[in-house]
Amino acid sequence: MANIKPFRAVRPTRDKVSLVASRSYQSYTQSEREARLDHNPYSFLHIVNPGYKYDKEISGKERYQLVKNRYSEFKEDGVFVQDKLPSFYVYKIIDRDHQVFNGIIAAASVEDYKNNVIKKHEDTIESREIIFKDYLKTVGFNAEPVLLTYPDNANISFIVNEVQKERAEFEFTTTYRDTHYLWEINSANDVQTIANAFAEMDTLYIADGHHRSSSSALLCDALTAENPNHNGKETYNHFMSFLIAESELKLHEFYRIIKDLNGLSKEEFLIQLDTIYRIDNRGIMPYKPSKPHHFSMYLDGEFYSLYLRKNDYTFKTALDQLDAQLLYDTILKPILGINDLRNDTRIDYLSGKKDVVNLKSMVDSGTFKVGFGMVPATIEQLKAIADEGLTMPPKSTYIEPKLRSGVTIYEF
Template identity: 70%
Template sequence: MAKITPFKAVRPTRDKVSLVASRSYQSYTQAQREARLDNNPFSFLHIVNPGYKYAREITGVERYTLVKNRYLEFKEENIFIQDETPSFYMYKIVDRDKQVFHGIVAAASAEDYENNIIKKHEDTIEYKEIVFKDYLKTVGFNTEPVLLTYPDNKTINSIFNKMENERAEYEFTTTFRDTHYLWKIDDKETIKTIQDEFQNMETIYIADGHHRTSSSYLLSKDLKEKNSEHNGTEAYNYFMTFLIPESELKIHEFNRLVKDLNGLTKEEFLIKLDASFKIENRGIIPYKPTQKHHFSMYLDGEFYSLSLRKVNHSFSNSLDALDAQLLYNTILQPILGIEDLRNDTRINYLNGKKDIINLKSNIDNGDFAVGFGMVPVTIEEMKQLADDGLKMPPKSTYIEPKLRSGVTIYEF
């Protein structure tokens, strides 16, 4: 049974939310970050990049402390206020393509993560978990909800429909032309209804945010061990999440780019591919695959379609049948010599939201020798892997929606 709980969010005032809200720090170019920091004193980027105030790069524990200081300044200046009553928050995004996402911002149980009620499908890197755990411990808040997904639920959907008839607490449009809405849910009966529906769910799944989830779990363990009066109700026993129905989750693929052909000529490389794939030269016409076990390839100014010769392949589990793993098993590792998908500098990843021409451009400019495109993972594949206790290769999914930082903040 999945346990979620309301919390007293720290939030921007209504008049400043559009100024505060920001994308993730890494998604901006340096020029974009500097423009926002120069021209917008309310941007959440001032909190996560506190060294900008001193015109120097600050890292490690010193940075964490300054992040906390900037955050406290935002609270002291009443840019941020904290709700007086524990609440859920209904969040809606309508993107520029008119895709609509609805969900609930809530606190989920770290114990549910430990007990595999909250299931994962992707490996994490230990040092990243520890770094983010130490960051959270120092700053004392989290502003990036983990994206969780659950089976579509008529009762919860009816609450969404009802809330949409009321005035939103927030409504703002970003420069990406996505419109964001937030409603506060503080009615006790509605809160209980939502909690009851989730308690009837045996499992929910991490869609995006495996490292954040793991770090929050490690933090809860640390603080629990140090608290002699621990009773299970403390805020550190939970972490902030955005729970979205499975039907609204948008999963894009990650395409692969490789810097060289591992010492092979183009002809030698194609001959090696022929052992596992039927190869068709598509010329200069962009090609994007439309079914599992088919890949697109861009090499030396031309597109190719690669379709798996199934007579030579059998799949022993759900991971082997995953296209990202299949590409690794048949091409990346045995032919191109890439062993470590996380750390090998010869491989890079391009999310599938960017079109196939973007992949072509990265190769035409000489940065890479060959690129591979694939179809997106389905929600059914993602859940099956999690149920089987298996983990996808890194960068197997690029998942939407992406929430803005600084809209709801969870303190512990």
């Protein structure tokens, strides 16, 4: 059973939420960050980039303490206020493409993560886990929820739909033309109904936020060891999550772009591909695959379709069926010599949400030699891989929705 709890979020005031909310720090270009920091004193970027105040790059423990200081200042100035009652928060996004995402922001259990009630499908990097654990321990809050998905549930959907008939606590539109809404749920009946619905679920799945989850587990262990009065009810026993029904989750692929052909000529490369793929030259017109185990390839100014010769390939696990893994097993590793997908500088990734023309331009620029596209993974594949205790290659899925930082904050 999944243990999902309401919590007392720290939130911006209604009049300032649109100014506070920000995308993840890494998603901005330097000029975009500087523009927001120069002209918006309420941006959450001021908290996560505290050195900007001193015109200095600051890292490590010194930065963590300054993040805590900036956060405290936002609370002292009344920009952030903590809710009086533990609540679930219904969060809705309508993006520029008119896609609608509904979910619930809540506290998920670290114990559930450790016991595999909350299942993962990606490996984490230990050094990143430790860095983020140390960051969380110093600053004392988390502003980016882990994205969890669950089977569609009629009771939860009913409450989510009913609460949206009332005026939203927050409603704001970003410069990306996404509109965000937030409602509080703190009535005893609704809170219990939601908690009971999740308690009846055997498994939740991490869709996005594997490092945040693992770091929260490390933080819980550290704070438990330091607390002689630990009783399991402390806030550090949970971590902030955005729970979304499987039917509302949107998965995109990632393109793979490679800097060279591993010493092969174009003709030698195509001949090696021919042993396991049926290859058709599609010319200059952009091509995207429409079926699993079909790939697009852009090489030397032309698009190609690659169809797996299934008689020569055997699938043994759910991971084998994943196209990102198949591409690695049949092309990236044996032909192009890319063994370490996380650290090899010869490979890069582009979100499949962007047009295939972006892939073409990267190759045409000469920075990259060849690019590959595939169909997106499915939620069923993600779950099957997690259920088998396996992990996807990095950048196997680009998952929506993407929430803004600083809209709800979870304190430890």
